[in-house]
Amino acid sequence: MIPAAFFLVLGAVIFVIGVIGVLVRREAIVIFMCIEMMLSAVGITLVAASCYLHSFDGVLFLFFAMTVAAAEAAVGLAIFVLLYRTRKTVRADEINLLRW
Amino acid sequence: MGSSFEWVVFTVSAIGAVLAGVMVILRRNPIHSAMFLVLNFFFVAVIYLLLRNQFIAIVQVMVYAGAIMMLIVFTIMLISVEESRRSSPLKLTPVRVFGIVLSFLFLIELCGGLFLEMLPGRRGEFTPEKVASIGHVKTVGGLLMSRFIFPFELVSLVLLIGIIGAVILVKKER
Amino acid sequence: MIDYVWLIPAFPAMGFLFNGLVGRWWRLRQGIVAWVACSALGLSFLFSILVFLELLKLSPEARVAIPDRVLFDWVVSGGLKTVIGYKVDPLSIVMALVVTGVSFFIHIYSVGYMHDDPGFTRYFSYLNLFVFMMLNLVLANNFLLMFVGWEGVGLCSYLLIGFWFERDAPANAGKKAFVVNRVGDFGFLLGLFLIFSHLGTLTFDEVFAKAHTLGPVTVTFITLLLFVGATGKSAQLPLYVWLPDAMEGPTPVSSLIHAATMVTAGVYMIARCHVLYEMAPVSMAVVATVGALTAIFAASMALVNTDFKRILAYSTISQLGYMFLAVGVGAFSAGIFHLMTHAFFKGLLFLGAGSVMHALAGELDIRRMGRLKEKMPITFWTFMMATLAIAGVPGFSGFFSKDEILWNAFSSPHGSLFLWIIGTVTAGMTAFYMFRLAFMAFFGRYRGSEEAWHHAHESPPIMTVPMVILAVLSVIGGYVGVPHVLGGGNHFHQFLAPVFGEVSQHLEKAHGAGGQEGSLELLLMLVSVAVAFIGIGKAYYFYIKEPSMPKRAAEALPGAYRVLFNKYYVDEIYQFLFVNSTKRLGTILWRQFDENVVDRTVNVVAAIMRVLGSGLRLLQTGFVQDYALGIIIGAVLLILFLM
Helix, strand or coil: CCCHHHHHHHHHHHHHHHHHHHHHCCEHHHHHHHHHHHHHHHHHHHHHHHHHCCCCHHHHHHHHHHHHHHHHHHHHHHHHHHHHHHHCCCEHHHCCCCCC | CCCHHHHHHHHHHHHHHHHHHHHHHHCCCHHHHHHHHHHHHHHHHHHHHHCCCHHHHHHHHHHHHHHHHHHHHHHHHHHCCCCCCCCCCCCCCHHHHHHHHHHHHHHHHHHHHHHHCCCCCCCCCCCHHHHHHHCHHHHHHHHHHHCCHHHHHHHHHHHHHHHHHHHHHHCCCC | CHHHHHHHHHHHHHHHHHHHHHHHHCCCCHHHHHHHHHHHHHHHHHHHHHHHHHHHHCCHHHHCCCCCEEEEEEEEECCEEEEEEECCCHHHHHHHHHHHHHHHHHHHHHHHHCCCCCCHHHHHHHHHHHHHHHHHHHHECEHHHHHHHHHHHHHHHHHHHHHHCCCHHHHHHHHHHHHHHHHHHHHHHHHHHHHHHHHCCCEHHHHHHHHHHCCHHHHHHHHHHHHHHHHHHCCCCCCCCHHHHHHHCCHHHHHHHHHHCHHHHHHHHHHHCHHHHHCCHHHHHHHHHHHHHHHHHHHHHHCCCCEHHHHHHHHHHHHHHHHHHHHHCCCHHHHHHHHHHHHHHHHHHHHHHHHHHHHCCCCCEHHHCCCCCCCCHHHHHHHHHHHHHHHCCCCCHHHHHHHHHHHHHHHCCCCCHHHHHHHHHHHHHHHHHHHHHHHHHHCCCCCCCHHHHHHCCCCCHHHHHHHHHHHHHHHHHHHHHCCHHHCCCCHHHHHHHHHHCHHHHHHHHHCCCCHHHHHHHHHHHHHHHHHHHHHHHHHHHHHHHCCCHHHHHHHHCHHHHHHHHCHHHHHHHHHHHHHHHHHHHHHHHHHHHHHHHHHHHHHHHHHHHHHHHHHHHCCCCCCHHHHHHHHHHHHHHHHHHHC
16 A cells, blocks of 8 residues: 555645635635535545555544535535625625724 | 555546645636545645545545535636636735745754654554455444444534535525 | 720710711700710810729739730721720820820800800810820821821811811911921821831831831931821921911810810820930931920010010920920920929910900900909919919929929930030020019000900909810929929839830939038029029019000110010011912913813814814715625635635
C-alpha cells in the first residue's frame, strides 16, 4: 500500500487551498464552496488515518460529518437566498453590518 | 509499498484534485468554480477507492458531488446571474497577501507536524483481510447499528432540523 | 468602695446619653433634663468623696500603691496593650474631687442661667459629656486613655464655645479653640509616640518604673513635646490665643471649662509625669520660664481691657502661668494646690460675671457698669470674696497657694530670683486689675443706660446659692495648705507627698519651721502681701479717688497703651504668619495639585482607554473574511504551540 504520509499530505494541501479560497474570494457562494472543499480534505485525512490504523472510527466520523455538511449546506444556502433578497448582493466585502 | 498501478492512480488523482481545487479559487465565474469543485470531489472519491473504502467513495459522490453541488449550482443560478457578468479580477490587498502567506505557513506547520509524529494512535481490530472477508459496506452498517446507533439517530434529527430550517427561512411573507 | 471608682465617670456618661438621645427625640421638660444632669454630677461627687474617705483610711505609703482598677482591655495590638483602667491615688482623687465638686455647683447655676435658652437640653448633654471626658483624663491609668480625655475635653470645649453657632463670633471662636488645641495635641502625640517607641508601654505605672532607662536627650524631647500639648490645652504662650475668644460661649461654660477644669489639664499632666520631668531639668526650666512669662504677659493685657469676661480670661491665663511656674520649679503639690484654689475663686468670678450679665441683659463693657453693689448684694459680696482671694490677701485661699508658689520659685533648686521677681510683679498686677474690675463694676457711679438700671436685679437663688458655696470655699479652701512656717501642718502637701516622691521631701526640709530658711520665707511672704496691697491701693486711687487718672495715664504713654489694648497684636501676627500661609498652601494644592495632577491623571487614564478602544475596534470590521483570517491566525499559533 501507499504509505500513509502521502494521503495525509494531500489532505493538508487541499485543506490549505480551501483556506486560501476562503480568504481571497469575494463572492459568498464561492467562499461556501471552498469551505466544502476543506471539509472534504478533512475527510481524506480521516479515512486515511483510520485505514492505516485498522479502525473504522474515522470512517464513521466522516459519515456523520458528511451528513451534517449536507444539512449545513441546505440552511446556509437558504440564508444566502435571504441575504440576496434583502441586500441585493452576496459579496462578502459589501456585507458588514455586524460591526461596532 | 503498493503496486505500480496504485501509484499511477494515486498520482493522477492527487494532482487532479489539487489542480481542480486551484482552479476553483482562481476562476472568475462561479459556475466554473462549481464545476471544478465537482471534479475535485470525483478525484477525492477515487482516492477513497484506493484506500479500499468503497462505501465512503460512493457516499462522497452521492452526497457531495450530487446533492450539495446541485444545491450550490441552483443557488448560483438564483442569485448571482448578474454578478458573473460584472465580476472584476482579484484584488490583492495587503490583508489578502498576509492571509495567503499565513496559509502557506499553516501548510508547512501541518506537514511538519506530520513528520514529527506519524499516526500515533493504537492499532484497531479491523485489518484489511478481516474487512475484505466481511465486506466493507457490511462492516460499516454493522458498526452503525451497534456501536454508533445513538449518533446515527441524532444525525437524522440534525437533517430534519436542516430541512425545517431551510424551508422556514426562505418562506415569503404573505 | 475603691472598686467602684469607675462609677465616677460613668454617671456623667449616663447623663450625657440620656439627655443627648432621649432628650433629642422626645422634647423633655427642662425640669427632667436638669434633674438628670445635676443628679449625675451629684452622684459622681458623692462617690468621689466616698473614695476619698476610703483613701484616708489607708497609710500614706499604701495610698500610692493601690492597684489600678481595670475595666477591660482596650487596645491589644502588636506590642501595645492598653486598658480602660482607672488609677486611685491622692493626686487623681484630689483632681476628681475638684472637678466633680465645682462642676456640680456650676451645673446647678446653669439651670438658672440657661433657663430661657432653647438649647437647654443640648447644653446639659454637652456639659455632662465634658465632665465625663475630664474625669477620664484625671482618673486614667495610662497615657492613651488620658489622651482620649484630653481630646474629648477639647471637643466639648469646641461644642460649648460655639454653642450659639448661628452667630459668626461663637462659631469662629470654637473653631479657633479647636485648631489651636490641635496644634498642641500634635506635640502631645509625638511625645506619646516617643514614650511608646522607647519603653514599649503606655501605662503610667510601667512607664514611670522604666523611666530611668531613658537617655537625657530622649526624656527632654518627650517632656518638651508633652509640654507643647499642655501649652495648647492650658493656654500658655504661644498657644493661648483661643482662650479670650472662648468667652463667646455661655458664661457657666467659661467658668467650668476655661477656669476650673479643662485648662488645668496641662498642669495635672505635668504633675502626673513628674518622674519624667525630674529627669529633664532643661524641660523644667522651660516650663517654669514659659509659665512665668505667660503670667506677666497676660496680666499686662488685663490691665487695660474693658470687657468683663475677657479680663477674667486673661487673668486665667496668668494664673495658669503661676501653676506652670510651680510645677516647673519642682513644687508639684503647690501647683495642684493653686489649681484647686483657683478653681474655687475663678469659677466664682465667672459665675459672678454671669450674674451681672443676667442682670444687665448681656452687657459686658465695664465702662457701662458701676454701683451695682446696691442692686445685687449677694453677687457683690461673693465677687469680693473671690477678688480678695485672687489678689492674695492673707486669710483667703489664694494667699496660701500663691505664696507657696512664690516661695518655691525663689528657693527651689530649679528656681531663681528672676522667676520670683516676675511672679511677685505679676501678683501686684493681678491685685490691681482685679480690683479695677471690681471697682468699675460695683462701685462708683453708674455709667450705663437708665433702662438697664431699672431692669437690674439680683439673680434667683438657684444661681446665688452655688456662688455662696464657692465663696465659702474661696475663703476656707486654703486652710488645708497652711505652710509650716505659719504654724500650720500643710495637710494638702502631706497628702500629695507620697505621689511626688523625693522632690517633695526635699521641699519638706526647706519648709522647716523656724531657722534661717523659715525667716526668709516669712520675709518673702510679707513682700508679696505688701505688693498685693500696693496693687489694691493703686486701683483704689485710679478708679475711686481720681477717676480721671486712667485717661491721663493712657495719654501719657499712648504707645504702650495702644499695644496693650490691642493685645500686642498677637492675633494679627498669627493671622499673617500662619493662617494666611495655610490658606495660600491650600489654594496651591487645590489649583496645582488637585486640578492639574490628579484630574489630569484621571483624564489620561480615560484617554488611554479611548485610544485602546478605538484600536481594538478595528478587529470588528463586520467582514466575514477578516474573521476567517483571525481563525487562521489562531490555528497557526495553536499548532505552533502544540508542536
